[in-house]
Structure formats: C-alpha cells, structure tokens
Amino acid sequence: MASDAVTWHVYVHKLRAWVPTEDTREKAPEEQEPTRPTLILVIRTQTGEFLSHAHGDDERGNVVYDEPTCEEVVEFLSRVAENPKVLNSSKEGDGEGTTAKPTRVAFACTATARALAEKSLEEWDSFDGCKYVNGCRDGVMAKIPSVRDVSFAPVPESVLRDVVRGQIEPQMRPSENDEVWGTQHLPGLMESIDGFTPRFGASLFGAAKAFAECGIRRKLERRRPVKIAYRLMVRDDVTMRLTCFVAFDGTFEDENFGFNVHKTLKDAQVAFEVEHGNEDVEPSLEGQTCMFSSAVETPFEDLDARDAHDWPLVAAEGEVGGVLWPLFFKIALDEESGDNLEISRPAIIELQAFELAMKAVAQLARRDEGFECAPAGENGDLTEVRKPRGPWTIKTSSFAAKGEEEEIEIEVSLPELAEMKANEYL
Helix, strand or coil: CCCCCCEEEEEEEECCCCEECCCCCCCCHHHCCEECCEEEEEEECCCCEEEEECCCCCCCCCEECCCCCHHHHHHHHHHHHHCEEECCCCCCCCCCCCCCCCCEEEEEEHHHCCCCCCCCHHHHHHCCCCHHHHHHHHHHHHHCCCCCEEEECCCCHHHHHHHHHHHHHHHHCCCCCCCCCCCCCCCCHHHHCCCCCHHHHHHHHHHHHHHHCCCHHHCCCCCCCEEEEEEEEEECCEEEEEEEEEEEECCCCCCCCEEEEECCHHHHHHHHHHHCCCCCCCCCCCEEEEEEECHHHCCHHHHHHHHHHCCCCEECCCCHHHEEEEEEEEEEECCCCCCCEEEECCCHHHHHHHHHHHHHHHHHHHCCCCCCCCCCCHHHCCCCCCCCEEEEEEEEEEEEECCEEEEEEEEEEECCCCCCCHHHHC
16 A cells, blocks of 8 residues: 555444434423434544544534435545544644545444454455445545545444443433433343344344234233244254243233243233232243333344344334334343342243244234134133134244254144132242
8 A cells, every 4th residue: 555545444333322313402301302323433544543524513523413324424524634623632733644635435334343354355345235335435536536445444343342332422321310211221132142143133023023013912812821832953863842831911002012921831821810800819020021112222232233134123103213123031030139130131042932932923813713812701701711722833934043044843822721719829
C-alpha cells in the first residue's frame, strides 16, 4: 500500500441502548416511543483517530436516531472529509494528518461486524454482505474524489469490546431512576447456550411464529395440557424417548401470550386447575416459558443475532418495529437457598422441546382432525375439556443437532385430566 494511503474504517452500528424517538423525545415519559440509535464510527486506521464532523449544538453528530440510509452515510462522510473533528481526546492534536482525505473507505455494519474476521483481504474485497459497501460506493467516490477504493472490512474485536461496548453504549443508557425501557436480565441465546447455531435459531423462531399464528385459542382452553412424545437418536444404535406437556396461556390483547413446557402431567395440570379456579391447588412459580414480548424486553444479543441471520418474527401492529419476539426462559428455585427464584435460559435439549412442540401443535391446529377440545360449558363446566383425545402423529424437522437437520416423528395427544383434589396435589 502506498505511503500516502489513508484508510477510513466506517462502522455503522446499532447501539445496544434505547432512547426516545426523535418525534417523541420532548413528550412526557409515558408518551415516548423507543428506538435503538445508530452510531457511525469513523476510524482513521493509520492513527487510531475517531472522526466526526464539526457541528452546532442543534445538529446531530455521529449518533442518529434511526438506521441511516446509504445516502445519509455518504453525506455524513463528506462532511467529515470537509471539516473533520477528532473525538478521542488522546489523539486530538497529534498532528499526524487528521485533515488528510481518505484514499480507501472500508465499511461494516451491525450484522457484519465480525464477518470474515479470520479471512484474507481478498475475501473481504469480494464480500457483499454489508449493504453500505455497494450502496455507498458511487456516492463516496463522487463526493470525496481522493477515494480510490470502497470495500468491506470487519471490526476489530478490541473496538467492539473496549470502545463500543465499554465506552459509548454505557453513556447512552439512562440512569436507573429514569429508565423507562429495559431488557430482561438474560444472556443472548447464541452466547449462552452450547450448541445454539444460526440454523437452529431460524428453526426455533420459525416454530414460535407458526405457533403464534395457528389460531390455538380456537382449538384449546387456556392451559389445557398437550402431551408431546418423540424419540431422539443418541447414537447410531441408541434412541431416547422424551415426553413433555405443553400449553398456551394469555392473549395478545393482554400482552401476556405465551407457550409453557412442563416435565410432568401433574405440573401441567396444576397450572390448568389454577387457571380454571380450582382452589384446592396452588400454582408453582417454576417452569419453562416462551413469552411473546416486545423488542425492549428482549436481550440485545438476540436482537442483533436475528438481524444478522434473518430469523422470522411475529407481526404485531403497534409494537416496536411492528413485531413480537419469542423470549425463552425458565424459572427455578435457587439450589443453595431453596427459596429464591432464578431466571435463566433453557438448555439446547429443552429448547428443542419448544421447537418440536410448537411445530407439532401448529400443524395440528391448522388441520381438521379433531385436535380440539370442546369449550368449557355453562358455569365453567370442564367435563368435555378434561376428556382424552388423540393420539396424532406429526413428522417435522429439528435443527438442534449443531444446526444439522433431522426428521423427527412426534406423537401428540390430549391426556385425560381427572379432577385434582388437594390431597392428590400434596
């Protein structure tokens, strides 16, 4: 590379923070709407300078409310080239060519930040996964004539960890007293679950979407247990039969719609009895659930993983981004204290139970094969609801085996629900 070469690395990054939208920021907190702001980080790679452009107090700098278009990024970079401003004070005034125009501009975005990180420069040059490369090339070269090359380059891990996560994002978050929006205190699925792959994420999110849209409320009573049984291949010559009991709860209108997985029929029926007013039993706080939540209740890691891998979501008018997100978690008693509740992520085999059960229930709910129980009668009579039905057999696929597809046969049935008395429960 020529000695006079100047490279700008431009990282268009959706910040892991929520702020009021530009249109609602002046309103009362309860009337504000959330958005994830976007950072346009420009690094002069030869000196390590972080660049923006000089601007007035009423102008936006390198943080914008919405994801910028390619035209907006080009305009921002042209202003940086004409009137640069060094943001990292340790580099300001070093006199190493801050005003020098770039000869190369390399882009990355949130979804492609670490793409091809271990690959060669030649592979970076041919990578078209970041929309800002092709989308900005002509505009950048027209507005900044010194630029001879526009291509892709991944963001160094140290920049993500130390600068973006360590310095910039914490400044964007409101104080605890002022916080209106926040995420569940859960780690990301791909970061915390061994064996969770992008392909399994797509299948799991697809199963959740299929279940949410299958019209289950027209088929079953709330919390009516459904038995799911299937075999997994442990080794070439060994299979394992797994059984769980699932049910839906809540409604989209009440913003509490969810899918519950129980290990035993007893656990599932306790929830059913409580739902329908049986005062002889008490609910358990433990269990595994998929809640359909808004983006602000979803871990940022999941939001970014979904954007990177295009996992399907449930359309929902009025929600942030017009969608609802499946939030998978389990609640259990702390093993040491025995009384404190802990919220955590299910293991991969537990998430596979969600994946298979949601797919199976969604398929049956859309078919007219008797997969339904009569609605509760007058005065809440559950006689017909409690009657057994099935079984039915469903074939579907799972991607839990390190992302590899495998076909699995599932047996689905509605088990009999004998009336539960207090002595039976205890």
